[in-house]
Amino acid sequence: MSAQAEAKKQRSIQRRVAKDDRSDRKIDGKAMQAGARLYPVPPYPKQQLPKPGQEAKVKPAPLFDAPYYKGSEKLAGKVALITGGDSGIGRAVAVLYAREGADIAINYLNEHQDAERTQEAVEAEGRRCILLPGDVTDRTISRKVVADTMKTFGRLDVLVNNAAFQVHSSDFANLTEEHFDTTLKTNLYGYFHMSQAAIAHMEPGSAIINTGSVTGIRGSKELVDYSMTKGGIHAFTRALAANLIDRGIRVNAVAPGPVWTPLNPSDKEPEDVSTFGAKTPMKRPAQPEEIAPAYVFLASPHCSSYITGEILPIIGGY
Template sequence: MSTGKKVEKKQREIQRKVDKDDAGAKTSRKPTAMQAGAREYPAPPFPKQHHPKPGVESEIDPAPMYDAPFWTGSGKLDSSVALITGGDSGIGRAVAVLFAREGADIAIFYLSEHDDAEATKSAVEAEGKRCLLISGDVARREDCKKAVAQTVKQFGRLDVLVNNAAFQVHSAEFADLTEQHFDTTLKTNLYGYFHMAQEAVPHMKPGSAIINTGSVTGLMGSKSLVDYSMTKGGIHAFTRALSGNLVAKGIRVNAVAPGPVWTPLNPSDKTAEDVAEFGSDTPMKRPAQPEEIAPAYVFLASPQCSSYITGEVLPIVGGY
């Protein structure tokens, strides 16, 4: 047999095997959600649901998982004080719990979800740390000033600011995006971060940290979230620019850019049908739970972990 025929035979053997594999794959079961964490997490389909803004965590089904029972604290934030906007629920609540487990006292700045805020406070106090609740609107400069002032008065210091509060509502057609809608998104997501950072920085000492919550939409865009994507991209740029501005003060500024996360934000935005399949388009075939995102905030808040990291945007996007 000639060399050419031998090569041809080998190639066809490989082709036959691949054809057989492909045929088998077509009849195999649908890929299941990836489970690589310390415990198993819910995956679509979820119950169809659509909740009124701003969203209440206690009404979400299934309940978001935030308490990370597998996480053992090791004093990464001992004797520090953290102020978390949007800390009553979702990612903010999970961050508050882990920060407290690492030794921090917590101030929660939230809009109007008083029951959610009380639940977060109870979770923080169960970790043996103090928790201050402050209700207000991050879009209002005076409310941000009040939040920082009350935190410093209560705890005597401010070491970590987590800018996390956000407004998100989809608009399928760009022409339907009203100026009121656009303005509300920008005021909450950009002005809120600006106000909070500017009020907090005078109270922060070298070794302090600001952590901004960005989004995969700020990296990739979302056709039905034009305004939200715009603000999240702005937050990423704000993070990088502010980090350079504050580096001489010893204040690190970083961002976390999550993909889909099971929090009140999305079930109060998307249609009930879309909520049922939320996160299914990621390679992991499910949304993250808040407790899967919170460790990144611990890492970026603690000078033990990230003293040489500033101006970074950390994507946690489920394999995108």
């Protein structure tokens, strides 16, 4: 083939690809819907909630009940303790754990209305649920939460460390020591205190599941402190998994991308909340019920008995 013919062929390929690119851009704004039902897409109502954030005030309401998810006794007879279980991912996990046959203990800070709604949802699944408010950054309270769980149910099979604090700081120079300390105490000390208290009561076959984050993998320029703690949670997961292998306790983490929960409307400015999750490849945030099945998978010995020390990213195609 002559050089002229080769150049002509290359230009033909170039034109065809350019045409395809223009066609692709026409559907670029469409959010991906691959679930059993349609999920809300940005823009959402502009809103900002005071900390710690109430799910009852989030618009649109986060979807947590997973009506098309069918339980199959993956956690029959077990007891799960979930921190930050009043709302968001924690609430969705509590509902699916109950649907799989587990009784539930819910720890939360002080969002009593949200916690009562979670309790109602768990009991609607035919399982027992107790509410244990308290600040997990306090070692004494963490131990009491575990002790109260044992007193009520007599066992503890699954611990989900999920409570978190997140507030953005656009300028790193303005990140105060108080802000930094609060993030570390909630996101790291809380996991440490709860895990140490729980393993004293866990039998072989038990599981700890930690909530990490895509920010612990990719970083976030406006969430330097939060990203650092989530990266720490990933490392904590791997190290604790190795430490507890001889005791037969598995430790794993789920690392979600953006999820529509009270955490973000209580962090971002109203304009940013409105477009939350729009920049993901799926062009929308996850709903809590889309994340919760991963926690079932990692908690159930029927599904993941040979999995420990793993970080499972659920990040919408990043």
